[in-house]
Amino acid sequence: MNVQKCLRTSDIDEVGDSFHLSFFEMLGNWSLGDYFKEKSIPWSYEFLTSKEWLNIDKDRLSITVFAGDDKIPRDTESARIWEGLGVPKDRIFYLPREDNWWGPIGSTGPCGPDTEIFYDTGKEPCGSECKPGCSCGKFNEIWNNVFMEYNKTPDGDYDLLEQKNVDTGMGVERTVAVLQGKDNVYETEIFAPLIEKIKELAGIEVVSEIISENKTIQIRSVRVICDHSRAATFLLAEGIVPLNVEQGYVLRRLIRGAIRHGKLLGIEEEFLGELSRIVIETYSRDYSHLKPSEDFIVAELRKEYRKFDNTLARGLNRFNRIASENKKIDGKDAFLLYQSFGFPIEITRELGRENGIFVDVDGFHEEFEKHQHVSRASADKRFGSGLADTAEETVKLHTATHLLNEALRRVLGKEIAQKGSNITQERLRFDFNFDRKLSDEEIKAVEEMVNRQIKKALPVKRVETTLDEAIKMGSQAVFEQKYGEEVSVYSIGDFSTELCSGPHVKNTHELGRFRIVKEEGISAGVRRIRAVLE
Numbered sequence: 001m002n003v004q005k006c007l008r009t010s011d012i013d014e015v016g017d018s019f020h021l022s023f024f025e026m027l028g029n030w031s032l033g034d035y036f037k038e039k040s041i042p043w044s045y046e047f048l049t050s051k052e053w054l055n056i057d058k059d060r061l062s063i064t065v066f067a068g069d070d071k072i073p074r075d076t077e078s079a080r081i082w083e084g085l086g087v088p089k090d091r092i093f094y095l096p097r098e099d100n101w102w103g104p105i106g107s108t109g110p111c112g113p114d115t116e117i118f119y120d121t122g123k124e125p126c127g128s129e130c131k132p133g134c135s136c137g138k139f140n141e142i143w144n145n146v147f148m149e150y151n152k153t154p155d156g157d158y159d160l161l162e163q164k165n166v167d168t169g170m171g172v173e174r175t176v177a178v179l180q181g182k183d184n185v186y187e188t189e190i191f192a193p194l195i196e197k198i199k200e201l202a203g204i205e206v207v208s209e210i211i212s213e214n215k216t217i218q219i220r221s222v223r224v225i226c227d228h229s230r231a232a233t234f235l236l237a238e239g240i241v242p243l244n245v246e247q248g249y250v251l252r253r254l255i256r257g258a259i260r261h262g263k264l265l266g267i268e269e270e271f272l273g274e275l276s277r278i279v280i281e282t283y284s285r286d287y288s289h290l291k292p293s294e295d296f297i298v299a300e301l302r303k304e305y306r307k308f309d310n311t312l313a314r315g316l317n318r319f320n321r322i323a324s325e326n327k328k329i330d331g332k333d334a335f336l337l338y339q340s341f342g343f344p345i346e347i348t349r350e351l352g353r354e355n356g357i358f359v360d361v362d363g364f365h366e367e368f369e370k371h372q373h374v375s376r377a378s379a380d381k382r383f384g385s386g387l388a389d390t391a392e393e394t395v396k397l398h399t400a401t402h403l404l405n406e407a408l409r410r411v412l413g414k415e416i417a418q419k420g421s422n423i424t425q426e427r428l429r430f431d432f433n434f435d436r437k438l439s440d441e442e443i444k445a446v447e448e449m450v451n452r453q454i455k456k457a458l459p460v461k462r463v464e465t466t467l468d469e470a471i472k473m474g475s476q477a478v479f480e481q482k483y484g485e486e487v488s489v490y491s492i493g494d495f496s497t498e499l500c501s502g503p504h505v506k507n508t509h510e511l512g513r514f515r516i517v518k519e520e521g522i523s524a525g526v527r528r529i530r531a532v533l534e
Helices: 037-049 075-083 172-179 193-203 216-237 246-264 271-285 291-326 330-342 344-353 363-380 392-412 440-455 468-470
Strands: 001-009 023-032 061-066 091-096 109-120 139-152 158-171 418-425 428-433 458-465 486-492 496-499 514-523 526-533
Touching: 023 109, 023 216, 023 330, 037 075, 037 109, 037 139, 037 158, 037 271, 037 344, 061 075, 061 486, 075 091, 091 363, 091 468, 091 496, 139 172, 158 172, 158 193, 216 246, 216 271, 216 291, 246 271, 246 291, 246 344, 246 418, 271 291, 291 344, 291 496, 330 344, 330 363, 330 458, 392 418, 392 428, 392 440, 392 496, 392 526, 468 486
Parallel strands: 061 091
Antiparallel strands: 001 023, 023 158, 061 109, 109 139, 139 158, 418 428, 428 526, 458 486, 486 496, 514 526
């Protein structure tokens, strides 16, 4: 058995209830063709209930198994094993695919039914249909045994695997809550230091469920801040930075959600840096990479706070005005809140839910896609340089890309060539040919070389010439790209000369400090660098 850190965003809207977390630790063990249901289920039950192990009350455990559908038969084998262990039939529930099926990760591959173990917290049921899997908080899922016995084929069929595997998962925070007799994870000592700090910052003596004037439940805000600050700390420690795409979007959503809930509690100053230091202190013994990244993590949190704090109040005012006038938030208004005020759609949706206002999430995504299409077409037509737009920050990062390209050639070798780039207002992404991971020393050398050119305040100059003359000048170019007879050549002092279609800053002193946040391989012989300007 081992423990691993996990980030789950599929049910992030549930964070703030008794048991859901976006970041958590997961205990797991596996069988790769060794044993299957007949041993996995009894061993799980023994670990949970025996006095030698966790000694959890058997009478408070309920089980779910796969109900079957038109593709896969009902998992009566697992149910039979549970009954043989003494679990009454009325505490074994057959649930559909969305509850008791895992995988495949993609459209094809290994997958199978699972059986899940729930602990009854003692809360009153929410209704006559309340059963394990209900989100009311009565049942706490603590263990999941996945039985990978099928392979999904490209034509949608399910073939039985020759080797049947078991993958189990057990939530650390949830199990600790059960062992300590708590009906939610936030009352365990894991979260106590964070909650005390939040109460101090907000001037709260007792966290209650009294509904405030803006209809937000106080206890939920405290819990969301706990969860999101912890998740953001671990994401930043992996070198991920807040962006509007990919993992960076998830991080930005977590940070900005925590900031909004901080405002609801009356916290007006930047506070996530302090909470992050608590997270690092709590977990640094088990995760040694946290402490060395502390200054970076706190700086990024504070920077993101400043960005969002500047527009949060105005965005909330705009939301309230639109909601009062239209009684709903349509796709265009949701996109306006995203583009002009930095509201991830999840925040707008949450605001709608709190205020009983419909938010057209599908309409937002349509508007977003339209915007991306126009931006791509415009960028292709005007620049062809990997820029998402021509905002000031994007132009700065584009110029920094030229410095990075040349620095890589000088540190790693003249054979280095650009294989692609993508530049937004928040970061640059640069792909280049290289057959191994860069060392820490090489990354530092590249960073320092770029920053030296920035400090030199080198002029950025443009000349128009023929493609042949540009090549004779020693200009770097992406030779897979098609150029016309007339080309633009940009030189940065005597450091860099490249064919490019712009735009750029006039002098490197405008750029600020350059920092590489991540270096990774993306395909055979191609590496990718993500970097920011501070």
